[in-house]
Amino acid sequence: MTRPRRLLHADIDQMxxxxxxxxxxxxxxxxxxxxxxxxxxxRGVVTSASYPARRFGIRAGMPMARALRLCPGAMAVxxxxxxxxxxxxxxxxxxxxWTPAIETCSVDEHVLDLSGTEAIYREDLPATAxxxxxxxxxxxxxxxxxxxxxxxxxxxxxxxxxxxxxxxxGVHVVAPGQEAAFLASLALAxxxxxxxxxxxxxxxxxxxxxxxxxxxxxxxxxxxFGESVGRWLFHAxxxxxxxxxxxxxxPKSVSREETFPTDLMTDQALGTELARLAVRxxxxxxxxxxxxxxxxxKLRDAxxxxxxxxxxxxxxxxxxxxxxxxxxxxxxxxxxTRRTGARLLGIRLSGLxxxxxxxxxxxxxxxxxxxxGTSDTPADVTxxxxxxxxxxxxxxxxxxxxxxxxxxxx
DNA sequence: TCTGGGGTCCTAGGACCC
DNA sequence: TCTGGGGTCCTAGGACCC
Numbered sequence: 001m002t003r004p005r006r007l008l009h010a011d012i013d014q015m016x017x018x019x020x021x022x023x024x025x026x027x028x029x030x031x032x033x034x035x036x037x038x039x040x041x042x043r044g045v046v047t048s049a050s051y052p053a054r055r056f057g058i059r060a061g062m063p064m065a066r067a068l069r070l071c072p073g074a075m076a077v078x079x080x081x082x083x084x085x086x087x088x089x090x091x092x093x094x095x096x097x098w099t100p101a102i103e104t105c106s107v108d109e110h111v112l113d114l115s116g117t118e119a120i121y122r123e124d125l126p127a128t129a130x131x132x133x134x135x136x137x138x139x140x141x142x143x144x145x146x147x148x149x150x151x152x153x154x155x156x157x158x159x160x161x162x163x164x165x166x167x168x169x170g171v172h173v174v175a176p177g178q179e180a181a182f183l184a185s186l187a188l189a190x191x192x193x194x195x196x197x198x199x200x201x202x203x204x205x206x207x208x209x210x211x212x213x214x215x216x217x218x219x220x221x222x223x224x225f226g227e228s229v230g231r232w233l234f235h236a237x238x239x240x241x242x243x244x245x246x247x248x249x250x251p252k253s254v255s256r257e258e259t260f261p262t263d264l265m266t267d268q269a270l271g272t273e274l275a276r277l278a279v280r281x282x283x284x285x286x287x288x289x290x291x292x293x294x295x296x297x298k299l300r301d302a303x304x305x306x307x308x309x310x311x312x313x314x315x316x317x318x319x320x321x322x323x324x325x326x327x328x329x330x331x332x333x334x335x336x337t338r339r340t341g342a343r344l345l346g347i348r349l350s351g352l353x354x355x356x357x358x359x360x361x362x363x364x365x366x367x368x369x370x371x372x373g374t375s376d377t378p379a380d381v382t383x384x385x386x387x388x389x390x391x392x393x394x395x396x397x398x399x400x401x402x403x404x405x406x407x408x409x410x
Numbered sequence: 411t412c413t414g415g416g417g418t419c420c421t422a423g424g425a426c427c428c
Numbered sequence: 429t430c431t432g433g434g435g436t437c438c439t440a441g442g443a444c445c446c
Contacts, residue, residue: 255417
């Protein structure tokens with residue numbers, strides 16, 4: 001019998017609202033009714049709203065236009081991306097003083113594994129959590145809610161209960177052995193992974209509270225909700241979760257997408273946007289030091305129908321040119337199937353590989369004549385490296401491979 | 411009311427191989 | 429000539445999370 005793990009889930013309170021206030025102390029910093037998110041054209045959704053604004057019924061994910069109708073006096077600002085990244089990093093650094101075993105789940109969530117630190121800190125987990133909370137606030141100015149438990153699921157749900165918006169005081173630790181009792185006080189919808197669709201399916205069987213699901217054998221849950229979901233739910237309602245922390249987890253995919261201020265009607269306009277997205281997503285890929293084998297183009301039509309087309313290459317690539325050369329026919333295929341106004345266009349790169357730099361990566365000296373654009377040439381790679389270095393030095397977007405090629409040709 | 415952008419994971423079907 | 433079953437890879441779509 002191994003000792004139970006000691007995990008803390010740290011969730012930054014109101015991160016986007018707090019960062020918007022940091023970014024603009026005299027404007028957003030003073031606005032009680034603050035909405036963060038959306039685009040200047042008003043097409044986006046609310047990412048986060050201040051507590052006073054929430055009293056008007058505003059929730060994350062709500063269209064900004066509707067939120068402003070509900071709360072006409074509110075100030076709306078875009079997400080302050082640079083401040084969010086800086087503060088997220090600062091919180092992570094502050095947490096690393098307590099343990100090196102940290103999984104970063106998103107910009108505002110981290111999970112700490114404090115197993116084995118009892119002997120060092122010589123106090124119980126709630127006491128350590130309170131000291132961490134105080135130190136993070138002092139060092140970064142960010143308030144975190146901390147949830148403790150023996151697994152990721154319980155720690156995360158404990159962090160939700162700890163939030164000031166749920167009436168908590170910032171720390172909630174579920175003692176080992178109390179997982180099932182903790183879950184039993186909550187609703188099924190409180191379990192992360194139970195979204196709107198599953199909630200509705202559960203509701204049809206009269207399952208709303210966690211206690212409603214507890215009497216059901218695993219076979220019944222599997223029968224009603226599928227083998228995978230049923231088994232997962234059976235364990236989740238008992239507070240059981242064996243998942244390991246993904247420490248320093250490498251990304252599985254990188255993507256860029258854009259919703260246009262107004263729908264694009266022509267293939268030509270979409271082609272221009274596709275090239276811009278290819279440049280951005282390829283730069284992200286290389287910033288990770290990765291290459292990609294699968295290229296996916298995503299298209300959202302005016303009526304919100306979302307379609308995608310993908311291709312997988314024999315060898316992973318990283319250049320703007322090759323990625324765009326693969327993306328163009330995919331977009332053409334999607335447009336051929338249905339040519340209507342386009343609301344959104346995106347490119348995702350997956351099947352990521354991290355080339356072993358010591359071994360010297362294989363490159364095609366010349367393109368295969370029968371398959372143009374399926375691999376990077378040495379010139380593609382050199383050009384990408386030069387462009388990345390210039391942008392690193394002078395700021396993203398200073399030049400692109402397109403503009404670099406033009407200046408080389410002059 | 412009219413739906414962002416960045417991700418992860420799962421499912422199902424078809425191709426292909428043994 | 430027809431047949432089975434399993435494994436892997438790929439594509440497309442969808443649920444879910446922050």
